[in-house]
Amino acid sequence: MDIQALNDIAVKMVEPGKGILAADESTGTIGKRFDSIGTESTFEKRRDWREMLFRTQPAMENHISGVILFDETIRQDAADGTSLVKLIQDSGAIPGIKVDTGAKPLAGRPGETITEGLDGLRDRLKEYYELGARFAKWRAVIEISHPDQYVGMTPTIGGIKANTHALGRYAALCQEAGIVPIVEPEVLMGGHHNVARCHEVTENVLNSLFTELYEQGVKLEGTILKPNMVVAGKKCTLQPSREEIAERTIKVLKDTVPAAVPGIAFLSGGQDNEEATRNLDMMNKIGGFPWKLTYSYGRALQQSALFAWKGKAENYDAAQAAFNHRAKMNGLASKGEWSEGLDAAG
Numbered sequence: 357m358d359i360q361a362l363n364d365i366a367v368k369m370v371e372p373g374k375g376i377l378a379a380d381e382s383t384g385t386i387g388k389r390f391d392s393i394g395t396e397s398t399f400e401k402r403r404d405w406r407e408m409l410f411r412t413q414p415a416m417e418n419h420i421s422g423v424i425l426f427d428e429t430i431r432q433d434a435a436d437g438t439s440l441v442k443l444i445q446d447s448g449a450i451p452g453i454k455v456d457t458g459a460k461p462l463a464g465r466p467g468e469t470i471t472e473g474l475d476g477l478r479d480r481l482k483e484y485y486e487l488g489a490r491f492a493k494w495r496a497v498i499e500i501s502h503p504d505q506y507v508g509m510t511p512t513i514g515g516i517k518a519n520t521h522a523l524g525r526y527a528a529l530c531q532e533a534g535i536v537p538i539v540e541p542e543v544l545m546g547g548h549h550n551v552a553r554c555h556e557v558t559e560n561v562l563n564s565l566f567t568e569l570y571e572q573g574v575k576l577e578g579t580i581l582k583p584n585m586v587v588a589g590k591k592c593t594l595q596p597s598r599e600e601i602a603e604r605t606i607k608v609l610k611d612t613v614p615a616a617v618p619g620i621a622f623l624s625g626g627q628d629n630e631e632a633t634r635n636l637d638m639m640n641k642i643g644g645f646p647w648k649l650t651y652s653y654g655r656a657l658q659q660s661a662l663f664a665w666k667g668k669a670e671n672y673d674a675a676q677a678a679f680n681h682r683a684k685m686n687g688l689a690s691k692g693e694w695s696e697g698l699d700a701a702g
Contacts, residue, residue, distance in 0.1 A: 357531050363491050363618065365536045369450060369580055370619025370648035373687045374421035376538075377574075378654035379406055380454035380493065382426060389655075395667030400427075405665065407434045407443065409658070412676040415683035416447035417447070424452045424493050424538075424652070430484065437561025441488040452491040452538070453484045459497045469513035471496050471522055474529075481533035491536040493527040493582065498541060500549040500557055500589065511557060516564050524568030531578055536654070538621070540582035541565050547624045549587035551596040555586045555604050562612035576616035582652050583609075584625050585635055602638035606645060613647065621652035629682060630699060632656040633689045640692030650690040657682050 369376060379445040381389065386405075389396035395401060406429055410416060423444050432440050444451045457473035471494065481492065496519035500508040520583050523539045530537035541561045543554060562583065571574065583599070586604040609620065624632040632653060639649050645664055651657075660682055665675035681702060 359575050359578055362531060362536050364582055366578050366588055366618040369421045370650050371421050372691050374419055375651035375686055375690055376422045376621050377420050378459035378652055379425045380424040380426045392660060393496055393666045397553040400423050401667060406440060408672060409679060410440060411532045412679045415680045416449055419683035419687035422450040422452050422491060424454055426454055429655060430487050450490050450600055451488045455492045455562045456494045462515055462518060465512055465515045467501060467510045469497050470518050474525055477529050481529060481535055486532055487534060491538060492530050493538040493540060494523055495540040495542055497524055497545045497560055500547050500553060501675060502548050508658055516561055520564040520568045525566060525574035527569060527574040527579060528572040531575060538580045542623055545587050545589055546592045549589040550592050550594060553587040559608050560614055572633045573578060575645045576614055579617060581620045582623055585622055588662055598638045601635050602642055606639055607644060615646035617647050619648035619650060621650050622696055624653045624656035629656050631700055633685050637689035670691060671694040
Protein backbone atom coordinates (compact mmCIF):
# COMPACT_ATOMS: atom_id res chain seq x y z
CA MET A 357 0.00 0.00 0.00
CA ASP A 358 1.38 3.41 -1.03
CA ILE A 359 -0.50 5.74 1.30
CA GLN A 360 0.80 8.85 -0.47
CA ALA A 361 -0.54 7.60 -3.81
CA LEU A 362 -3.91 6.83 -2.20
CA ASN A 363 -3.99 10.25 -0.57
CA ASP A 364 -3.19 11.94 -3.89
CA ILE A 365 -6.18 10.19 -5.51
CA ALA A 366 -8.49 10.96 -2.59
CA VAL A 367 -7.53 14.66 -2.61
CA LYS A 368 -8.18 14.86 -6.35
CA MET A 369 -11.61 13.27 -5.86
CA VAL A 370 -12.69 16.17 -3.62
CA GLU A 371 -11.05 18.99 -5.56
CA PRO A 372 -12.98 22.27 -5.03
CA GLY A 373 -15.65 22.79 -7.67
CA LYS A 374 -15.81 19.10 -8.54
CA GLY A 375 -17.64 16.02 -7.32
CA ILE A 376 -18.28 12.39 -8.15
CA LEU A 377 -20.81 11.13 -10.70
CA ALA A 378 -22.48 7.96 -9.44
CA ALA A 379 -23.13 6.00 -12.65
CA ASP A 380 -23.06 2.62 -10.93
CA GLU A 381 -26.73 1.70 -11.24
CA SER A 382 -27.30 -2.03 -11.47
CA THR A 383 -29.01 -3.39 -14.56
CA GLY A 384 -32.25 -3.60 -12.57
CA THR A 385 -32.06 -0.03 -11.26
CA ILE A 386 -31.24 1.55 -14.60
CA GLY A 387 -34.05 -0.51 -16.09
CA LYS A 388 -36.51 1.23 -13.76
CA ARG A 389 -35.10 4.64 -14.71
CA PHE A 390 -35.41 3.83 -18.40
CA ASP A 391 -39.00 2.69 -17.77
CA SER A 392 -39.73 6.23 -16.51
CA ILE A 393 -38.85 7.61 -19.97
CA GLY A 394 -40.43 4.78 -21.97
CA THR A 395 -37.09 3.33 -23.11
CA GLU A 396 -36.12 -0.34 -23.17
CA SER A 397 -33.00 -1.12 -21.13
CA THR A 398 -30.78 -2.88 -23.68
CA PHE A 399 -27.00 -3.25 -23.63
CA GLU A 400 -26.74 -0.67 -26.42
CA LYS A 401 -29.13 1.83 -24.78
CA ARG A 402 -27.26 1.65 -21.48
CA ARG A 403 -24.01 2.21 -23.37
CA ASP A 404 -25.44 5.15 -25.32
CA TRP A 405 -26.73 6.82 -22.16
CA ARG A 406 -23.48 6.51 -20.25
CA GLU A 407 -21.36 7.41 -23.26
CA MET A 408 -23.42 10.57 -23.69
CA LEU A 409 -22.72 11.56 -20.06
CA PHE A 410 -19.00 10.81 -20.27
CA ARG A 411 -18.64 12.85 -23.47
CA THR A 412 -20.41 15.88 -21.99
CA GLN A 413 -18.21 18.96 -21.82
CA PRO A 414 -17.53 21.13 -19.91
CA ALA A 415 -19.23 19.09 -17.15
CA MET A 416 -16.75 16.22 -17.17
CA GLU A 417 -13.63 18.41 -17.32
CA ASN A 418 -14.72 21.13 -14.92
CA HIS A 419 -17.13 19.58 -12.42
CA ILE A 420 -16.64 15.79 -12.29
CA SER A 421 -13.61 14.44 -10.42
CA GLY A 422 -14.53 10.76 -10.62
CA VAL A 423 -17.16 8.37 -11.97
CA ILE A 424 -18.43 5.30 -10.12
CA LEU A 425 -19.05 2.51 -12.62
CA PHE A 426 -20.96 -0.79 -12.57
CA ASP A 427 -19.27 -4.06 -13.56
CA GLU A 428 -20.88 -3.94 -17.01
CA THR A 429 -19.81 -0.36 -17.67
CA ILE A 430 -16.15 -0.67 -16.70
CA ARG A 431 -15.84 -3.35 -19.41
CA GLN A 432 -17.91 -1.51 -22.02
CA ASP A 433 -16.79 0.33 -25.16
CA ALA A 434 -18.37 3.40 -26.74
CA ALA A 435 -20.01 3.11 -30.15
CA ASP A 436 -16.69 4.01 -31.85
CA GLY A 437 -14.76 1.33 -29.94
CA THR A 438 -13.17 3.63 -27.34
CA SER A 439 -13.46 2.17 -23.85
CA LEU A 440 -15.76 4.10 -21.51
CA VAL A 441 -12.91 4.06 -18.97
CA LYS A 442 -10.72 5.93 -21.47
CA LEU A 443 -13.45 8.52 -22.08
CA ILE A 444 -13.48 9.22 -18.35
CA GLN A 445 -9.69 9.33 -18.09
CA ASP A 446 -9.40 11.63 -21.12
CA SER A 447 -11.71 14.13 -19.42
CA GLY A 448 -9.37 14.24 -16.41
CA ALA A 449 -11.73 12.31 -14.14
CA ILE A 450 -10.88 9.13 -12.21
CA PRO A 451 -12.68 5.84 -12.95
CA GLY A 452 -14.12 4.01 -9.95
CA ILE A 453 -16.15 0.85 -9.41
CA LYS A 454 -19.01 -0.36 -7.22
CA VAL A 455 -17.87 -3.64 -5.64
CA ASP A 456 -20.61 -4.70 -3.23
CA THR A 457 -23.22 -7.21 -4.40
CA GLY A 458 -26.20 -5.64 -2.69
CA ALA A 459 -28.05 -5.65 0.61
CA LYS A 460 -29.66 -8.88 1.84
CA PRO A 461 -31.76 -9.60 4.97
CA LEU A 462 -29.59 -9.78 8.08
CA ALA A 463 -30.09 -13.07 9.92
CA GLY A 464 -31.60 -12.63 13.36
CA ARG A 465 -32.36 -8.94 12.76
CA PRO A 466 -35.83 -8.51 11.27
CA GLY A 467 -36.11 -5.33 9.24
CA GLU A 468 -32.35 -4.93 8.81
CA THR A 469 -29.98 -5.79 5.98
CA ILE A 470 -26.32 -6.61 5.51
CA THR A 471 -24.39 -5.69 2.39
CA GLU A 472 -22.66 -8.66 0.79
CA GLY A 473 -19.69 -9.00 -1.56
CA LEU A 474 -16.60 -9.67 0.60
CA ASP A 475 -16.09 -13.20 -0.75
CA GLY A 476 -13.60 -13.06 -3.61
CA LEU A 477 -13.22 -9.28 -3.29
CA ARG A 478 -9.41 -9.32 -3.21
CA ASP A 479 -9.27 -10.96 -6.66
CA ARG A 480 -12.01 -8.72 -8.07
CA LEU A 481 -10.18 -5.60 -6.88
CA LYS A 482 -7.02 -6.77 -8.61
CA GLU A 483 -8.95 -7.17 -11.88
CA TYR A 484 -10.71 -3.80 -11.49
CA TYR A 485 -7.36 -2.10 -10.91
CA GLU A 486 -6.10 -3.59 -14.18
CA LEU A 487 -9.26 -2.32 -15.90
CA GLY A 488 -8.45 1.23 -14.70
CA ALA A 489 -10.36 1.65 -11.43
CA ARG A 490 -8.53 3.76 -8.86
CA PHE A 491 -11.32 4.02 -6.30
CA ALA A 492 -14.23 1.82 -5.24
CA LYS A 493 -17.56 2.13 -3.46
CA TRP A 494 -19.42 -0.06 -0.96
CA ARG A 495 -22.88 0.94 0.30
CA ALA A 496 -24.35 -0.12 3.61
CA VAL A 497 -28.07 0.46 4.11
CA ILE A 498 -29.39 1.59 7.50
CA GLU A 499 -33.16 1.91 7.89
CA ILE A 500 -34.94 3.74 10.71
CA SER A 501 -38.16 2.09 11.83
CA HIS A 502 -41.45 3.94 12.37
CA PRO A 503 -41.32 6.10 15.54
CA ASP A 504 -44.34 4.21 17.00
CA GLN A 505 -42.74 0.79 16.40
CA TYR A 506 -41.19 -0.18 19.72
CA VAL A 507 -40.95 -3.91 19.04
CA GLY A 508 -38.18 -4.62 16.57
CA MET A 509 -37.02 -0.99 16.46
CA THR A 510 -34.27 -0.41 13.92
CA PRO A 511 -31.45 0.08 13.54
CA THR A 512 -30.06 -2.13 16.29
CA ILE A 513 -26.52 -1.92 17.62
CA GLY A 514 -25.86 -5.35 16.12
CA GLY A 515 -27.20 -4.30 12.73
CA ILE A 516 -25.05 -1.17 12.67
CA LYS A 517 -21.94 -3.06 13.77
CA ALA A 518 -22.39 -5.79 11.15
CA ASN A 519 -22.56 -3.23 8.35
CA THR A 520 -19.71 -1.03 9.56
CA HIS A 521 -17.51 -4.09 10.11
CA ALA A 522 -18.09 -5.09 6.47
CA LEU A 523 -17.22 -1.55 5.39
CA GLY A 524 -13.98 -1.75 7.36
CA ARG A 525 -12.96 -5.07 5.81
CA TYR A 526 -13.82 -3.81 2.32
CA ALA A 527 -11.83 -0.61 2.84
CA ALA A 528 -8.74 -2.49 4.02
CA LEU A 529 -8.86 -4.76 0.95
CA CYS A 530 -9.20 -1.73 -1.33
CA GLN A 531 -6.14 -0.02 0.09
CA GLU A 532 -4.15 -3.26 -0.15
CA ALA A 533 -4.99 -3.23 -3.90
CA GLY A 534 -3.97 0.42 -4.36
CA ILE A 535 -7.60 1.55 -4.60
CA VAL A 536 -9.16 4.39 -2.59
CA PRO A 537 -12.29 3.17 -0.75
CA ILE A 538 -15.44 5.25 -0.63
CA VAL A 539 -17.25 4.12 2.51
CA GLU A 540 -20.98 4.72 2.23
CA PRO A 541 -23.15 4.08 5.30
CA GLU A 542 -26.52 5.38 4.10
CA VAL A 543 -29.22 6.13 6.65
CA LEU A 544 -32.31 6.00 4.45
CA MET A 545 -34.60 9.03 4.30
CA GLY A 546 -37.81 7.29 3.25
CA GLY A 547 -39.38 6.81 6.68
CA HIS A 548 -41.52 8.67 9.21
CA HIS A 549 -38.64 9.66 11.52
CA ASN A 550 -37.92 13.29 12.40
CA VAL A 551 -34.62 15.07 11.89
CA ALA A 552 -33.53 14.53 15.51
CA ARG A 553 -33.85 10.76 15.10
CA CYS A 554 -31.81 10.89 11.87
CA HIS A 555 -29.18 12.95 13.73
CA GLU A 556 -28.97 10.33 16.51
CA VAL A 557 -28.75 7.34 14.15
CA THR A 558 -26.26 8.97 11.79
CA GLU A 559 -23.99 9.83 14.73
CA ASN A 560 -24.16 6.24 16.02
CA VAL A 561 -23.43 4.82 12.57
CA LEU A 562 -20.43 7.08 11.92
CA ASN A 563 -18.96 6.44 15.37
CA SER A 564 -19.20 2.71 14.72
CA LEU A 565 -17.74 3.12 11.21
CA PHE A 566 -14.60 4.96 12.29
CA THR A 567 -14.02 2.48 15.11
CA GLU A 568 -14.13 -0.35 12.57
CA LEU A 569 -11.89 1.48 10.09
CA TYR A 570 -9.32 1.96 12.85
CA GLU A 571 -9.53 -1.66 13.97
CA GLN A 572 -9.12 -2.91 10.37
CA GLY A 573 -6.00 -0.80 9.84
CA VAL A 574 -7.53 1.50 7.24
CA LYS A 575 -5.55 4.67 6.53
CA LEU A 576 -7.99 7.56 6.71
CA GLU A 577 -5.79 9.78 4.51
CA GLY A 578 -6.64 7.47 1.62
CA THR A 579 -10.37 7.17 2.30
CA ILE A 580 -13.48 9.13 1.24
CA LEU A 581 -16.69 9.17 3.29
CA LYS A 582 -20.03 9.13 1.45
CA PRO A 583 -22.73 9.76 4.07
CA ASN A 584 -26.33 10.87 4.07
CA MET A 585 -27.25 14.38 5.11
CA VAL A 586 -29.15 14.72 8.39
CA VAL A 587 -32.73 15.09 7.18
CA ALA A 588 -36.20 14.05 8.30
CA GLY A 589 -37.83 11.04 6.71
CA LYS A 590 -39.90 11.87 3.65
CA LYS A 591 -43.07 10.73 5.45
CA CYS A 592 -42.46 12.96 8.47
CA THR A 593 -44.99 15.79 8.73
CA LEU A 594 -42.41 18.22 10.15
CA GLN A 595 -39.60 18.94 7.70
CA PRO A 596 -36.50 20.89 8.81
CA SER A 597 -35.25 24.06 7.16
CA ARG A 598 -32.16 24.05 4.98
CA GLU A 599 -30.32 25.82 7.80
CA GLU A 600 -31.19 23.09 10.31
CA ILE A 601 -30.19 20.34 7.87
CA ALA A 602 -26.83 22.02 7.28
CA GLU A 603 -26.16 22.77 10.94
CA ARG A 604 -27.10 19.28 12.14
CA THR A 605 -25.11 17.57 9.41
CA ILE A 606 -22.00 19.61 10.16
CA LYS A 607 -22.43 18.95 13.91
CA VAL A 608 -22.64 15.18 13.38
CA LEU A 609 -19.60 15.19 11.10
CA LYS A 610 -17.52 17.31 13.50
CA ASP A 611 -18.44 14.94 16.33
CA THR A 612 -17.51 11.75 14.46
CA VAL A 613 -15.22 12.23 11.44
CA PRO A 614 -11.45 12.60 12.02
CA ALA A 615 -9.71 15.50 10.28
CA ALA A 616 -7.41 13.00 8.52
CA VAL A 617 -10.23 12.16 6.07
CA PRO A 618 -9.54 14.29 2.95
CA GLY A 619 -13.15 14.78 1.97
CA ILE A 620 -16.80 13.95 2.35
CA ALA A 621 -18.90 13.37 -0.78
CA PHE A 622 -22.59 13.34 0.11
CA LEU A 623 -25.13 11.01 -1.42
CA SER A 624 -28.38 12.67 -2.47
CA GLY A 625 -30.51 9.90 -0.96
CA GLY A 626 -33.69 10.63 -2.87
CA GLN A 627 -33.57 14.43 -2.56
CA ASP A 628 -34.68 16.22 -5.70
CA ASN A 629 -32.15 18.01 -7.91
CA GLU A 630 -32.25 21.48 -6.42
CA GLU A 631 -32.74 20.26 -2.85
CA ALA A 632 -29.51 18.23 -2.94
CA THR A 633 -27.63 21.18 -4.44
CA ARG A 634 -29.10 23.71 -2.00
CA ASN A 635 -28.28 21.67 1.12
CA LEU A 636 -24.67 21.09 0.02
CA ASP A 637 -24.29 24.78 -0.73
CA MET A 638 -25.65 25.79 2.68
CA MET A 639 -23.07 23.64 4.46
CA ASN A 640 -20.22 25.14 2.46
CA LYS A 641 -21.53 28.66 3.09
CA ILE A 642 -21.36 27.93 6.84
CA GLY A 643 -17.86 26.42 6.54
CA GLY A 644 -15.47 25.95 9.44
CA PHE A 645 -14.66 22.24 8.99
CA PRO A 646 -11.39 20.43 8.17
CA TRP A 647 -12.54 18.33 5.20
CA LYS A 648 -13.75 19.22 1.71
CA LEU A 649 -17.52 18.79 1.40
CA THR A 650 -18.71 17.83 -2.08
CA TYR A 651 -21.16 15.56 -3.89
CA SER A 652 -21.37 11.99 -5.09
CA TYR A 653 -24.76 12.15 -6.76
CA GLY A 654 -26.51 9.79 -9.13
CA ARG A 655 -30.10 10.78 -9.73
CA ALA A 656 -29.53 14.39 -8.59
CA LEU A 657 -26.99 14.80 -11.41
CA GLN A 658 -28.63 12.62 -14.04
CA GLN A 659 -32.40 12.91 -13.75
CA SER A 660 -32.96 16.11 -15.72
CA ALA A 661 -30.63 14.84 -18.45
CA LEU A 662 -32.46 11.50 -18.55
CA PHE A 663 -35.84 13.19 -19.02
CA ALA A 664 -34.37 15.41 -21.74
CA TRP A 665 -32.82 12.42 -23.55
CA LYS A 666 -35.86 10.07 -23.54
CA GLY A 667 -33.75 7.42 -25.22
CA LYS A 668 -33.62 9.30 -28.53
CA ALA A 669 -30.49 10.31 -30.44
CA GLU A 670 -32.08 13.59 -31.55
CA ASN A 671 -32.24 14.69 -27.90
CA TYR A 672 -28.50 14.19 -27.33
CA ASP A 673 -27.68 17.92 -27.20
CA ALA A 674 -30.57 18.73 -24.87
CA ALA A 675 -29.56 15.95 -22.51
CA GLN A 676 -25.94 17.14 -22.44
CA ALA A 677 -27.11 20.71 -21.76
CA ALA A 678 -29.16 19.47 -18.80
CA PHE A 679 -26.22 17.47 -17.42
CA ASN A 680 -23.86 20.42 -17.89
CA HIS A 681 -26.22 22.63 -15.91
CA ARG A 682 -26.64 20.29 -12.94
CA ALA A 683 -22.91 19.56 -12.81
CA LYS A 684 -22.12 23.27 -12.84
CA MET A 685 -24.68 24.01 -10.10
CA ASN A 686 -23.30 21.29 -7.85
CA GLY A 687 -19.76 22.45 -8.58
CA LEU A 688 -20.77 25.89 -7.31
CA ALA A 689 -22.46 24.34 -4.26
CA SER A 690 -19.24 22.49 -3.39
CA LYS A 691 -17.66 25.94 -2.96
CA GLY A 692 -20.66 27.64 -1.31
CA GLU A 693 -21.25 29.80 -4.40
CA TRP A 694 -24.63 28.47 -5.61
CA SER A 695 -27.82 30.53 -5.64
CA GLU A 696 -31.42 29.92 -6.68
CA GLY A 697 -31.09 32.69 -9.22
CA LEU A 698 -28.13 31.04 -10.93
CA ASP A 699 -29.96 27.74 -10.98
CA ALA A 700 -33.10 29.25 -12.46
CA ALA A 701 -31.12 31.13 -15.10
CA GLY A 702 -30.09 27.80 -16.66
